[in-house]
Amino acid sequence: MEKQLLIQVILRDITEQKKLQERLAVTQKMESIGELVGGIAHDFNNILTAINGYAEMALQKIKSDKWEYKIVNNILRSGKQAVDLVQKLLGFSRKQIIKPKVIDINKAIRELNDMLVRLIGEDIEIEYFLKEGIKPIKADHMQIEQIIINLCINSRDAINQKTHKASRKKIIVETNEIMISEEFLKSHFGSATGKHIIISVSDNGAGMKSEIKERIFEPFFTTKSFGKGTGLGLSTVYGIVKQNKGSIYVYSEDGEGTTVKIYWPVSREKKIVETVTSEVEQVIGGNETILFVEDDEAVREFSVATLKELGYKVYEVSNGLEAVGMIKSGLKDIDLLITDIIMPKMGGKELEGIARELIPGLKVLFASGYTDNYIVHSGVLEEGVNFIQKPFSIQAITKKIREVISKD
Numbered sequence: 001m002e003k004q005l006l007i008q009v010i011l012r013d014i015t016e017q018k019k020l021q022e023r024l025a026v027t028q029k030m031e032s033i034g035e036l037v038g039g040i041a042h043d044f045n046n047i048l049t050a051i052n053g054y055a056e057m058a059l060q061k062i063k064s065d066k067w068e069y070k071i072v073n074n075i076l077r078s079g080k081q082a083v084d085l086v087q088k089l090l091g092f093s094r095k096q097i098i099k100p101k102v103i104d105i106n107k108a109i110r111e112l113n114d115m116l117v118r119l120i121g122e123d124i125e126i127e128y129f130l131k132e133g134i135k136p137i138k139a140d141h142m143q144i145e146q147i148i149i150n151l152c153i154n155s156r157d158a159i160n161q162k163t164h165k166a167s168r169k170k171i172i173v174e175t176n177e178i179m180i181s182e183e184f185l186k187s188h189f190g191s192a193t194g195k196h197i198i199i200s201v202s203d204n205g206a207g208m209k210s211e212i213k214e215r216i217f218e219p220f221f222t223t224k225s226f227g228k229g230t231g232l233g234l235s236t237v238y239g240i241v242k243q244n245k246g247s248i249y250v251y252s253e254d255g256e257g258t259t260v261k262i263y264w265p266v267s268r269e270k271k272i273v274e275t276v277t278s279e280v281e282q283v284i285g286g287n288e289t290i291l292f293v294e295d296d297e298a299v300r301e302f303s304v305a306t307l308k309e310l311g312y313k314v315y316e317v318s319n320g321l322e323a324v325g326m327i328k329s330g331l332k333d334i335d336l337l338i339t340d341i342i343m344p345k346m347g348g349k350e351l352e353g354i355a356r357e358l359i360p361g362l363k364v365l366f367a368s369g370y371t372d373n374y375i376v377h378s379g380v381l382e383e384g385v386n387f388i389q390k391p392f393s394i395q396a397i398t399k400k401i402r403e404v405i406s407k408d
């Protein structure tokens with residue numbers, strides 16, 4: 001009798017361990033794909049800064065009734081689509097730069113309703129069960145939108161894929177709170193203990209087989225036909241959740257439906273920050289002196305040309321060391337230093353330190369295609385650091401420059 005019990009216990013132990021090993025292997029695989037994808041996305045960001053930038057510049061020179069205008073406009077449109085794609089890849093590799101604020105998740109979800117209805121179609125009902133008085137979380141508003149929209153679109157596709165007869169087509173969006181215990185972790189690999197909120201999206205769509213379920217977070221994994229899906233939706237969601245120290249689980253029954261559950265840590269700060277509506281973008285120039293430091297030639301040329309066009313006096317160099325040399329040899333009258341973060345010989349952060357010693361009170365604007373530990377910690381911007389995400393549009397860079405220069 002005792003022997004039997006012992007054997008049982010050992011057996012269970014091994015299966016648990018095997019499961020854990022499998023999950024660890026999946027996590028490691030996702031990590032390495034993330035690194036690869038992040039690297040590619042970073043390089044593409046630089047290339048796109050130049051392509052879109054020059055296209056924008058050309059558009060400003062061409063009259064809108066000329067045929068050339070249409071062509072360049074098409075280049076720009078495709079270029080912008082490429083930027084969206086790169087943003088998704090950066091999202092997956094957790095290299096999206098985020099500005100998390102303390103938010104009320106229920107409010108964020110409610111505000112999305114109109115857009116969701118438009119995306120999903122009137123024939124599918126969305127039902128909400130939002131926990132009243134839910135604890136605030138720290139999150140980037142745009143990332144929350146990305147998550148909810150991606151999950152609801154997946155649900156829509158799964159519902160439309162199924163031939164519905166009696167049952168109503170339905171998506172349920174739910175929020176709740178949970179205190180994650182050590183015990184819970186045993187069945188939820190990748191979670192952390194403590195207070196969390198739960199965001200879950202369920203549907204009564206086609207569901208998935210377990211072979212598919214195992215791969216859904218992989219970038220470019222899709223079962224949808226060409227042009228319908230890129231297979232980046234859930235990879236982005238996964239990356240975002242991990243970047244924010246959360247966890248994500250998928251429950252699905254083939255032929256019945258799917259639930260995606262996200263656990264997101266509750267914010268320690270309580271004060272909810274109201275989101276500001278975006279203003280109309282316009283191009284504003286200036287006549288100040290800028291030292292522009294960037295190792296990517298295409299990005300540098302385009303940026304410098306743009307800034308000169310807008311009236312700025314611009315000096316350009318390709319790394320931090322050259323910039324220091326230039327300042328030491330007498331260029332002290334600079335209003336703004338714009339520098340890339342990662343460069344050969346001397347990066348942006350080291351340059352900032354030396355330049356500020358040589359020119360006290362110098363204003364600095366960092367530009368980067370993705371996060372870097374010097375400036376941002378796992379994608380979260382340090383307070384008070386001026387930063388612009390590449391690729392930047394002419395509007396974005398000019399607006400940012402005015403903002404930094406006019407700051408005290």
Ligand SMILES: Nc1ncnc2c1ncn2[C@@H]1O[C@H](COP(=O)(O)OP(=O)(O)OP(=O)(O)O)[C@@H](O)[C@H]1O
Pocket residue numbers: 150154155158203205206207208212216217221222223224228229230231232233234235257258
């Ligand atoms: N709610 C769901 N029900 C059934 N299958 C799903 C659901 N969500 C995702 N899947 C499966 O997971 C795959 C990957 O999803 P993911 O969102 O990453 O990519 P996609 O929807 O195919 O393309 P994209 O989101 O880039 O447009 C889908 O192709 C689908 O097979």
Ligand SMILES: [Mg+2]
Pocket residue numbers: 150153154229232233234
């Ligand atoms: Mg999708």
